[in-house]
Amino acid sequence: MILTGSAIGEAVKAGDIVIEPFNKDQLGPNSYDFRLGNRCKIYRDYQLDSAKENLTIDYDVGNDGILLDPCRVYLFNTLETMGSTCYVPIIRGRSSVGRLGIFIDITADLIDIGSINQWTLQLHSVMPVRVYPGMLIGQVTFWKVEGEILLYSGKYGKFQSPVASLSFMDGGPDAVSSIITI
C-alpha cells in the first residue's frame, strides 16, 4: 500500500516520516519531490573494481551547476534529510527529469527502513545535460510494511552523503569462497 500525499504530510507531522526541510508545495498526490544537494563525487579512475575501494574526487557544485558526461557516474547528496521508521521509501526521478534522459538511481531505488539521512543519488545521463544544486530532481514514495520492523544499522548511515560504494567491505572473492561451495 502506497501513501497518498496527504498521508505523507500527516506522517511528517506525527514524526513517522522525516523530511527536513519540509515544504508542502513539494507534496504530490502520492509522493514528495526532493531536491539535488550540492556535494558531488566522481570516481578518480574510469575503470572501477567492485572488490576494491575506488577513490573519488569531491566537488562542491556552485550555482553554475555541473554538466553530466554520459560516460560517468555522479554521486550526489539529496538536499533533504529523509527517512522513516514506519514506512519503506522508494525513490525515482521526476518525469520532468526522466524526459531529459537523467537517471537518478542505478537500479537501487529501495531505501532501508530506518535509514534517515541525506541519501546518495547515482546520477547518470543518456546525453550531456547540466544539473543545478537545489533543483527538484526526484520523488520519494512511502509504502506500508507487513511484519516486524528491524531498523537499518548498516555501513552507509555513518558518513556524510554522498558516500561512494562500500562494496569492497563485502570482503571480495575471499569472502565468497568461504560462503559458496559449488
Add this chain to the structure above:
Amino acid sequence: MILTGQAIKQAYERGEITIDPFNLSQLNPNSYNYRLSGSILQVNNDGKGHQDFERIELPASGFVLRPKTLYLAATHEIIGSTKYVVTLLGRSSVGRLGLFLNVTADLGHAGSISQWTLELRVVQPLKVYPYMLIGQLAFWKQWGSIVEYRGRYHKDFGPVPNQDTSLLSSEDK
C-alpha cells in the same frame, strides 16, 4: 504492502518464499541480497538486430564489464514465491559503481521459481566477481485471486536470452 526482513524470513520458514541457498546474513530491513551467477552471456550484435550470445565463465580474479554492452547474468539463488510478488533491484553499493541490474524489467511474476535472469549494463568499466553480492529482492503482498505464472521463463536456470519469437528479427526465427 512490502515485507520486512523478518516477514521474509518467516515466509521462507513457512515455505511460502523460495530462496535457495538461504543465508540469514543476506537479510536486510526490507529485502534480501542475492548473488551473481558464476557465468554470464555477453550479447553480441551485428548492428542489424541479429544477436548471438557468448558464454563467459567468470574467473575468480574477476571480469571487467564494458560500457555499451549488454550482458545477461542470473541470480545464483533459486528465487520465487507462490504467494508474494517479487521485485528485483540492485544493491546501492553496486548502483554507486554504475552497474544496472535490469533494463526496466524489475517485476517478477508470482509463481515463477527460478534463477532469475539479470540484464547487466555498466556506465564505466567495472570488474565483477562470480557469486558476489550484487542485488536485492523485495517481496510484496498481492490483492486478488492468484493465477501462477506458467510462461516461457518460469523454470529458468542460468541466464536465458529473449524467447519471444515475435521480438526476433526474421532471420533469427
